[in-house]
Amino acid sequence: MDFNLTPEEAAFRDEVRAFLDENLDAAESERDMNWFGGWLKKVREKRWVGFSWPKEVGGGGGTVMQQVILKEEMAKRKAPPLGSCYMGLAWVGPSIIQYGNEEQKQKYIPDILDGTYQWCTGYSEPDSGSDLASLKCRCERDGDEYVVNGQKIWTSIAMISKMMILLVRTQTDVDVKHDGITCLLVEMDSPGIEVRPIKNMSGGAMFAEVFLTDVRVPVENRLGAEGGGWKVTVSALANERSSIAEVYGLTRKMEELKDLARDTERAGQRAIDIPSIRRRLQRAEIRIESMRLNGQRFLTKQLKGEPLGSETSINKLHRASLEVEMGELAMEITGSASTLMQGCDEAPEDGRWAKFALGWPEVVIGGGTPNIQKNIISERILGLPKD
Amino acid sequence: MDFNLTPEEAAFRDEVRAFLDENLDAAESERDMNWFGGWLKKVREKRWVGFSWPKEVGGGGGTVMQQVILKEEMAKRKAPPLGSCYMGLAWVGPSIIQYGNEEQKQKYIPDILDGTYQWCTGYSEPDSGSDLASLKCRCERDGDEYVVNGQKIWTSIAMISKMMILLVRTQTDVDVKHDGITCLLVEMDSPGIEVRPIKNMSGGAMFAEVFLTDVRVPVENRLGAEGGGWKVTVSALANERSSIAEVYGLTRKMEELKDLARDTERAGQRAIDIPSIRRRLQRAEIRIESMRLNGQRFLTKQLKGEPLGSETSINKLHRASLEVEMGELAMEITGSASTLMQGCDEAPEDGRWAKFALGWPEVVIGGGTPNIQKNIISERILGLPKD
């Protein structure tokens, strides 16, 4: 075992730190959208947007270790995101790089890196649930166009996206349901697309339903081969396996929660000094640390070229309970003020913790409910029979 | 609602208290077997042994409320048991009173009340599990005798019992498996009976396996009709539904546990003042209090003549987790000394807590595992489908 960085890795870490020292000292008040725009420009210049992507498409060509170092340092300093085209960077870009033709790469990748507009992913359907491959969205070819009819659900940020990566069924008479699926890149302002935001319990909407009626998509907008859409998707899904980023997100939230507990006075003492609160914070922090180290064990496997399997469910389960627990802790720390929402002086930190405490389901259920994760572990790793 | 006692009930409570004041002030050192013998004689004279049984068979004829009062006062003062023929008082006696003939009543009931010898119950079999009625123990009639062949398991105190109430199958070609079961009263020194104690993880044995090979039982030892054994058993099982006694047992153990936490010093402070310990003790105590009150709600139903159903699983679940939790608490309170066993000065209270912490399975699993209780609640009360 060796948790030390090589001299080259240490040099890269120092480079990141120096960049952050220089560019993150702007006063909080300056951190508005203009500031964020400037930040995006600077990290783009460093090629840290799409850092894992090959240099020839405009990415940073960073090694796995460099990616980890970059994410870690950014999270430690609570830096804003690297790039603004969230789904494009996470899902669409990698698929286009791997399966797109030269024209598609040139057309889409630079805009994703620059964050020119948003992408969304049209994968889930009302009846497909966790069984993604059972999708039914109909697609027929008509000359140089595909004609799509169907419905998608749980599509993140569909309402603000210009483009969608869409999975459709081009063939129904297949032996294996994974066959006959095709991947299309669709303009969201195409006639026949209706987006209905799904209002969540906070009153906002991150997801939407997308209804597609006789939507015509040029054949050149197909990504990969006709009927080869499943492969495209799987490679994108595999891209999401590493949990490093999640851990640093939690670490950051944990630091903020500890600050909250230090700054909140409850009946004459700091909330952090209330034994039941402190113990629960301690437990949460240890679990986050174990996630970090679990992630490093998985990373070691990846660096050795071994594929990651169901063990990623370990950190997903930790995260599921931590997202809930940290929200509850924030509520208990802030006491009677806990349920006051944004828009009044009395709401702690303008209601962000109240919002956080309602925000876990999107994260927890989105990645597969805890029950599903436990099934994965017990069946695929422990070898227990299916229910 | 009214939690007050009627004047008659209060008078009875005072009678019990006066008795305890008079008879429990013996110094601890006097509390040896001789003392216990004297105690048994006195409570027998008060007719508090078999207090719920009709007066005509030698019982006390106590009302339901009086029984509750008696159990409550006894538990509060940590009094020893009322009677020494444990299985006889709990299971066998009620069955004989309800189904036995005059001869059987005269032959067995007085000895049960006097605690002359022990009884055991031959119900469970290796393959019957929670499905008691699927029992297979063979029984054929041969003149004035039954001949029994088979095996019983989880038979409490079989090794020190003189008599056994035994369920056998006298008919195999039945439509309903509850039919064809017969109940016999068997002398344990009959030829062909072999008792093998089941050593538990404490190294002791409360249960045994009982092997029966060509055991001959006189026909007059049959309790109830041939093939009517299931009814006999069910009535005995119903007798066990009330959880009042369990609650007082737990209350008593809880008081002892609190004393332990007060008397144990950990790194310069009393264990009871360690916040994590105190909070867990508090939680346990509230749950015990809720069991007491749940029991009183069930009692109200009983007093109104309504039958008790699956709701008794509520207190069984509480008890299951409390038995475990209280054992673990005792371990945490006593720290490094927690795993020292009986037989050395260093073991806290001569190792009784260590033994207690190993003793929950007999109680918890004996009454049906927590998973089974949860199935009962979710299927029978909430109406969810069977798995």
Next chain:
Amino acid sequence: MNFGFTEEQELLRAEVRKFLDQNASLEEVRKIVESDEGFDRHLWNRMAELGWIGLTMPEAQGGMGLGFETFLVVLEETGRSLFPSPLISTLLAARAIERFGSEAQQARWLPGLANGETIGTLAVLEESDDWSSSGVRLEGKRDGGETILSGAKHFVPDAGNAGLFVVAYRSGADPEAVSLAVVEEGADGVAAGHLPAMDLTKRLGKLDLDDVRVADDALLAADWAGVQSLIDLGAALVTAETVGAAERALEITTEFAKQRIQFDSPIGRYQGVKHPLAEMFVDIESYKSLVYYAIWAIDAGDDVAPLAVSRAKAYVSETFPMAGISGVQLHGGVGFTWEYDIQLFLKRGKWMRPMFGDADYHYDRIADLGGL
């Protein structure tokens, strides 16, 4: 020994349920809370006519003179339907006036509270969010036969709708020198309003007092023990209402688990779903017993009342918020959408937790009362 409701009480329960089913389905409740006031004054007046608001108030003042044990039945039903109304707040204000007010004071305010015209509330907490006597810092300054109150009360239930505030103020230097004053909306220097709420069926607000002059005939003869008995009552009533909410949340989730088909069978078949529901049932039945007993003890004036209340509130504050979360989780993807009802109960859990003391407060209280 009788741990059950009378026939009359069961009839009342049926009557209240019918009323709420007809007038306040969850669909209806969602509409009601979108209004400015956040409750339906028309329904409120009808409940007053039916005698439910004045149920526990003295007959002489227009109430029905019944015990809280009977009121329990009403609260379980308003809890079931998440009915938005200032019922508990009004009852606490009335209880304060009944217990610590002169006959004249009772005659002045109780009839209006009983008949629904006046909405009352109890204002104890300040910014410190401290339920102990030292949390009350608002000073009552004597000036020419009047008492001047200047400061703010925080986390006041139904502050924006209340016409009458029973305000806890510091009446002397002794740490426990705390008493109560009645302050009416509209009086000079009184300003109150609601704040943005997570649980829209329950509104909290702030009461600002800017040199408010209170005449002596608006001071109640309460000491700190008296104020604390009102806090206890508040905790008991909130817990009782939570029993109803919890039972409904369990029903809704159980029903969903029966209906929702995945991999060809209802998800309620799986132990991963049914066992958490069984655990919820065990908890609900258990804190139900605890709160019934606490309310009996309050009615009976039994010394065990404060201890019994704290046990019930500690249990419910620790378990019901998690039950709401579990309910949403067992619904899978749809559980957290605005459209499904289960999320309303999750929010109720978060609102309920700190009301009249969270679990930490009540565990400490148990210790102070000589318990563990």
Next chain:
Amino acid sequence: MNFGFTEEQELLRAEVRKFLDQNASLEEVRKIVESDEGFDRHLWNRMAELGWIGLTMPEAQGGMGLGFETFLVVLEETGRSLFPSPLISTLLAARAIERFGSEAQQARWLPGLANGETIGTLAVLEESDDWSSSGVRLEGKRDGGETILSGAKHFVPDAGNAGLFVVAYRSGADPEAVSLAVVEEGADGVAAGHLPAMDLTKRLGKLDLDDVRVADDALLAADWAGVQSLIDLGAALVTAETVGAAERALEITTEFAKQRIQFDSPIGRYQGVKHPLAEMFVDIESYKSLVYYAIWAIDAGDDVAPLAVSRAKAYVSETFPMAGISGVQLHGGVGFTWEYDIQLFLKRGKWMRPMFGDADYHYDRIADLGGL
């Protein structure tokens, strides 16, 4: 970044597992613990010959000079098989002598410890069961160039078999004035023995010191920080061994769940059984990561070591005892019988919990170290 074992380490693991499978099946272990000493001296000597006992001791003293990271592999295997032996105790004694002993002292004791002839142990705790410096009250009285120790050490692992005790004693008035002395069995006034144990594979005992005279050449140059580093090491090694035990307990219960048929299907089909097993797996993998990291930090001399140890031990002390209980419960009726192996792991959980500090101690330590 490399969070994995080397090929050599994996070979060592395979070798140790083979040795233990052949010589110390659980059936065999049950026999070994019935003996007076509670361990098998023959197997112990063979392990010494294979170099496993001296693995981390200096090469100059007959050891192999390897890191604890390599020893980890051995411990996971002894944990798996609940192998009864004074391995951790001997290692801690050797570490104390190596770090705080002169060259002469090392030459005097380490070879015997490395080759298995001498069993060593560390004696810190007293009756107060207090791992802080104030728990060490045994005074070292100076008398004619010697130090006299008179008192008792409690909860000393393997006390009954040890030939060499590294004893923490008070060397001055300062609260942290604590040092270490080497006391040998057989010396005047030294008496030690085992006490009745719940986990028969792990023996605790008491060391009585009756005016034991210790020459200066048996005093080690340790201060309290040094003693604490040994306690940390003890906690790390116990946690590492627990990883192996926990994995085996999970394996045994999983296997049982696959084999045991109820209502016509294996009980492992039910989520009520499989989900607790999945949760155990998550916990084991997680404290495995924590303890691997802690042991790396110890080897690397990284400042994070004490914090990393305390995190791992707090996690394992809180979860593994419950995993043992859960394992027994999932076995149903047979789980608590002497005959089935799962109960052995339940007992190991209870033994492990307080060893070198329970969860409360380590959470406090985390706070003292500047953590949360």
